Amino acid sequence: MSSTTNTVPVKHKSISYAKWGYFFIAPFFVVYVACSLIPLFSTFYNAFFENYIDGLTQVGPNFVGFENFVTLFTPRPDGRLEIINYTGNTMIMWIMGAVPQIIFALLLAVIFTSDRMKIKGQPFFKTVIYMPNIIMAAAFAMLFFTLFSRVGPVNQMIQANGGEVFDFFNNKWSARGIIAFINFLMWFGNTTILLMAGIMGIDQSLFEAAAIDGAKSSQVFFKITIPLLMPIIIYVVITALIGGLQMFDVPQIISSGSGAPNNTTKTLVMSLNAYINGASKNYGMAGVISIYLFIITGVLSFIVFKFTEPKKGGKK
Amino acid sequence: MKKRVVSAVLASALLVAAAGCGNNNNNSSSSGTTTTTTTAAPSNNSADTTTTTTKAEEKTDDAAAPAASGVSIATDTGKKLRIGCWNDEFQGFFEKYYLGTKELHEGQGDYYDKAPGLPEGVEIEWVTTPSEGGAYQTWLDTNLVKNASASADDKIDFFLAEADYITKYADSDYTLNISELGLTVPSTVYDYTVKAASDRNGNVKGGSFQCCPSTIIYRRSIAKDVLGTDDPAEVQSKLDSWDKFNSVAAQAKDKGYLMTGSFQETFRVFSNNATSPWVTDGQLTIPDAVNEWKDQAKMFLDNGYTLKSDVWGQEKTDQMYADGKVMCFFGPAWYFNFCMTNAMDPEKGCSGDWGICVGPQSHFWGGTWLLAATGTDNPGLVADIIKTFTENQDVLEQLIVVDGQVPNSTDLVAKYAADSTYGSDFLGGQNPLTLYNTMTSSIKWENHTAYDQICNEKFPEKMLDYFIGNCDEATALQNFYGLVNESYGNAVQTP
Structure with a gap:
């Protein structure tokens, strides 16, 4: 490199390759700062401004301090606080989908990795269970919307068997159930693959030792698999939680954006979307909801992390 | 321990941000242009x-x-x-x-x-x-x-x-x-x-x-069964007020028919005849005419005179086939070509079995x-x-x-x-322009604001929860106001 320079003024004690390290990780940081960090801070910044369109007239941006926060946390005249309602909807629909998703994925992962069962055609099954994840959520939602509509095939079957038409999307629990089921169907394959990787990472000799000691399958599962799989489970839960809090496309399409029935399927991001993509392009309110979402996500992730952390004491 | 917490927070921050990007993608693709x-x-x-x-x-x-x-x-x-x-x-x-x-x-x-x-x-x-x-x-x-x-x-x-x-x-x-x-x-x-x-x-x-003068578009065969006539002038005389319209709805129900195909069907008739705008000086007030619609729609759904379908819904348009049970649709001339293709279907449709009359209130749509x-x-x-x-x-x-x-x-x-030779095959030979020509003079352009679309589109949608008993009326109204707040920000104040 320095072959063109003749003078060697400083003696190198050692050659530092560190700069190459920085060089190679630079692209990530550049992209991260440009695409994530700056938008993140600008969201916080926007939350303190009144900034929307009235008809074709731009209002603001005017600095309004915490006014948007106050608006978000002001109850409606009948005493309901929409943001809490939307948070509740989001969490309920996430739990309805995520709990079965993780249990089911865990079961499948154990079955697929079991030495005793030796399931044949594993690649085939793995592909099949992962398949729903490849399909666009919007397409999935459209499909279920058509299936369960009042004139759809499900109701036609119910009628053919002498039943009454059931209005799936105007009943709180069936509407939420369908949304949760779509999310479950889309994500359990992904979770299965992650958990399988985790289980395969556990030292096989532990399983063999347990088998020699005469442990039952359930004992192996609860005493070996689960504890050693905990880091992966935490990862799965936290990523699922973050994804779940941002639930948007499925309920948006299932309820045509209205959050019907009675705003019980309206999620936080649907509200955010109504502000930012609605008639007024309300950056201020959208910013406040984003911050709220950010804080909720942080707090819940922290709780999950704290709750599942291995207990201290004994050996260290 | 501390390190782990820090890394977890950092990781979640990163994921939030990354997922934020994902949402933008969703939004841009959902705009559907x-x-x-x-x-x-x-x-x-x-x-x-x-x-x-x-x-x-x-x-x-x-x-x-x-x-x-x-x-x-x-x-x-x-x-x-x-x-x-x-x-x-x-x-x-x-x-x-x-x-x-x-x-x-x-x-x-x-x-x-x-x-x-x-x-x-x-x-x-x-x-x-x-x-x-x-x-x-x-x-x-x-x-x-x-x-x-x-x-x-x-x-x-x-x-x-x-x-x-x-x-x-x-x-x-x-x-x-x-x-x-x-x-x-x-x-x-x-x-x-x-x-x-x-x-x-x-x-x-x-x-x-x-x-765009808009009328009742009725099924002649059903009108004959329910009213004993399919002549536009006679049908009109039996439907020229809301009281008559509502009592005919009951008669239609008795004969096994539906008066309309959507609880929103008459919304445009009422809202078009409103005497006050949706928004005055930045304050939203529900026009009296719209409140009248709300009472009628609730009554229609309670009594089974109509369907829960929205005004563009498949459940409603399916009723335009020959085996449909709906007597009245509401719409102007563009509605025939644009929304009644089921009725024009050569096999399952019923072209020619239709007639038009003004109905309870003259109005225009679109x-x-x-x-x-x-x-x-x-x-x-x-x-x-x-x-x-x-x-x-x-x-x-x-x-x-x-x-x-x-x-x-x-x-x-x-x-x-005035041309007696002009007539529409779809309407069984009736000359629609004769009727439209009498209506055009009464079309007035008043009480329109820049905020009408969301109000006209979302008010009926949000009221459905009240109509079918998912919540009380006050809650349904608050849901509507909430949606207006999200859509228009501080520009429109709600009760």
Whole structure:
């Protein structure tokens, strides 16, 4: 490199390759700062401004301090606080989908990795269970919307068997159930693959030792698999939680954006979307909801992390 | 431990941000704007929605030059005519009567020979954004604001606007005064179409090719069964007030029919007759007429006179087949071609089994206006297009004879209204224009605001929860107000 320079003024004690390290990780940081960090801070910044369109007239941006926060946390005249309602909807629909998703994925992962069962055609099954994840959520939602509509095939079957038409999307629990089921169907394959990787990472000799000691399958599962799989489970839960809090496309399409029935399927991001993509392009309110979402996500992730952390004491 | 917490927080921050990007993608893909670039070439199948870009074929006839209309205000420099729209209704008429696409005229005469066509080298781009939930308005708002400074090919030259939101655009600086295009208001147009396209100072910003008096469209066979007659005048005498309408609904129920196909069906009749606007000085108030609709819709659903379907829903349109049970639909002339294709189905449909009458209250619904966008680089061409579709009596006559529309021409409507040989096969030979002609004088343009679309679209939707018992009335109203707050921010205050 320095072959063109003749003078060697400083003696190198050692050659530092560190700069190459920085060089190679630079692209990530550049992209991260440009695409994530700056938008993140600008969201916080926007939350303190009144900034929307009235008809074709731009209002603001005017600095309004915490006014948007106050608006978000002001109850409606009948005493309901929409943001809490939307948070509740989001969490309920996430739990309805995520709990079965993780249990089911865990079961499948154990079955697929079991030495005793030796399931044949594993690649085939793995592909099949992962398949729903490849399909666009919007397409999935459209499909279920058509299936369960009042004139759809499900109701036609119910009628053919002498039943009454059931209005799936105007009943709180069936509407939420369908949304949760779509999310479950889309994500359990992904979770299965992650958990399988985790289980395969556990030292096989532990399983063999347990088998020699005469442990039952359930004992192996609860005493070996689960504890050693905990880091992966935490990862799965936290990523699922973050994804779940941002639930948007499925309920948006299932309820045509209205959050019907009675705003019980309206999620936080649907509200955010109504502000930012609605008639007024309300950056201020959208910013406040984003911050709220950010804080909720942080707090819940922290709780999950704290709750599942291995207990201290004994050996260290 | 500490390290782990820090890493978890950092990781979640990163994921939040990354997922945030994901949402943006969702949003942009869900806006659903499609772009179709078509041409003047008669051989090109322009009904295809895939993007095709071909050069305009030179028209050989002498009718080609748009400048022939005497416009000398500005010169056209643009090579691309970019048009904003929310469906393909006008696109069809434009291709038929302006471009003269021959295939569209099959079996309908040779008007394509007279179509002006585009000047050589100009290419058309239709940017279609569905209007539901205000998506089309959002697209317009974003693009009109920067139209003057947009590059030549990205400039919107003109766009279509509907009755629900034309006020917002006509009363703004983003549309051109027609006098700037060298146009004047033709003497033959209906007054309300001019008022709708005017700003607060009375400057006219565009024109419409249609007039939209809306009526009851009833099934003759069902009317015969329920009312003992299918004659439009007699049916009208039994449906000319809301009290009569409601009691006929009960009779229809007794005979196993439904009065309407959607609980929202009569909404436009009530809202169009409202005596106060949705929004006054930034304050939302529900018009009395809309409250009357709410009581009727609740009663209709409770008694099983109608369906839970929304006004565009499949559940309702399925009822237009021959085996349908619905007696009354409400709509103007565009409704036949656009929403009643099931009724026209050669096998399952029931064309000819329909009749129209005014119903309890005269009203109009919708309508498409053409507005020139400020900043257009094809003012001459745009002027000629607006002139063609608002003033050219030959084109407007085609709209009656071939397309069964009510064109924006008092002369032509009066002429065909009096023509005893003119009748619609779909309506069992009835001459719809005779009826429409009596209604047009009562159409008034009043109580319109820039906020109407979301209110008219979402109020009935949110009230359904109350109608079917998902929540009480006050909660349903608060849900509606909440939605207005999300849509309009501080611009509209709600109770």
